[in-house]
Amino acid sequence: MKLILLGAPGAGKGTQAEILCKELKIPTISTGNILRAAIKAGTEIGKQVEAYMNAGKLVPDDVIISIIQDRVKADDCKNGYILDGVPRTIAQAEALEKVGIEFDNVISIEISDETIMDRMSGRRVCETCGASYHLVAVPPKVAGVCDKCGGKLIQRHDDEPETVKERLEVYHRETEPLKDFYKKRGLLKTVENQPTVAETSEVILRAIGR
Numbered sequence: 001m002k003l004i005l006l007g008a009p010g011a012g013k014g015t016q017a018e019i020l021c022k023e024l025k026i027p028t029i030s031t032g033n034i035l036r037a038a039i040k041a042g043t044e045i046g047k048q049v050e051a052y053m054n055a056g057k058l059v060p061d062d063v064i065i066s067i068i069q070d071r072v073k074a075d076d077c078k079n080g081y082i083l084d085g086v087p088r089t090i091a092q093a094e095a096l097e098k099v100g101i102e103f104d105n106v107i108s109i110e111i112s113d114e115t116i117m118d119r120m121s122g123r124r125v126c127e128t129c130g131a132s133y134h135l136v137a138v139p140p141k142v143a144g145v146c147d148k149c150g151g152k153l154i155q156r157h158d159d160e161p162e163t164v165k166e167r168l169e170v171y172h173r174e175t176e177p178l179k180d181f182y183k184k185r186g187l188l189k190t191v192e193n194q195p196t197v198a199e200t201s202e203v204i205l206r207a208i209g210r
């Protein structure tokens with residue numbers, strides 16, 4: 001099962017990916033998490049992308065494609081994978097096709113910009129493993145501490161309101177056209193964001209026939 005999760009920033013792609021990867025026993029590949037880890041580790045790629053990310057802009061397509069090409073070669077990807085936050089542009093989708101990376105399903109999580117703006121203020125992520133939480137909807141067992149690895153939970157720089165607005169604009173302009181791109185290929189399934197995380201997982205699993 002090779003799956004893409006599409007949706008605005010804060011739509012719940014990361015949270016759903018964590019649930020789906022357990023359910024489907026395939027890894028999640030999150031370019032956002034990979035890039036944040038690169039910044040934290042101070043690698044060349046990290047230095048190259050930090051300014052784009054802090055401004056809520058997209059990182060250049062070639063950086064993203066080479067990350068994905070490397071990652072899908074790993075042994076744990078042999079039964080499939082879930083892409084979270086990638087592709088983000090038509091150019092990335094075309095580049096993935098060109099190098100032979102194909103998909104069985106593309107899920108778009110639909111949610112209003114207003115709900116996103118409300119939701120982002122409560123989002124926290126683990127600075128060590130990248131797991132995501134929400135102060136109200138998905139709280140950690142101990143405040144400020146990751147349930148999975150004990151890492152510290154932080155608010156992302158790019159979750160501040162002005163940057164969220166910019167990211168939403170980027171999403172509508174650059175990423176939303178991918179819905180049409182994958183619809184034409186017969187792969188698109190749109191699902192509405194549900195009142196709870198578990199209900200949204202259920203509609204996604206139903207959409208992919210599980």
Ligand code: AMP
Nearest residue numbers: 031032052053057058059064085086088
């Ligand atoms: P995310 O964690 O998916 O919200 O991504 C956070 C930030 O990482 C984005 O605002 C971009 O700056 C960068 N990023 C992540 N994935 C991509 C991608 N596929 N293409 C370009 N930039 C990306």
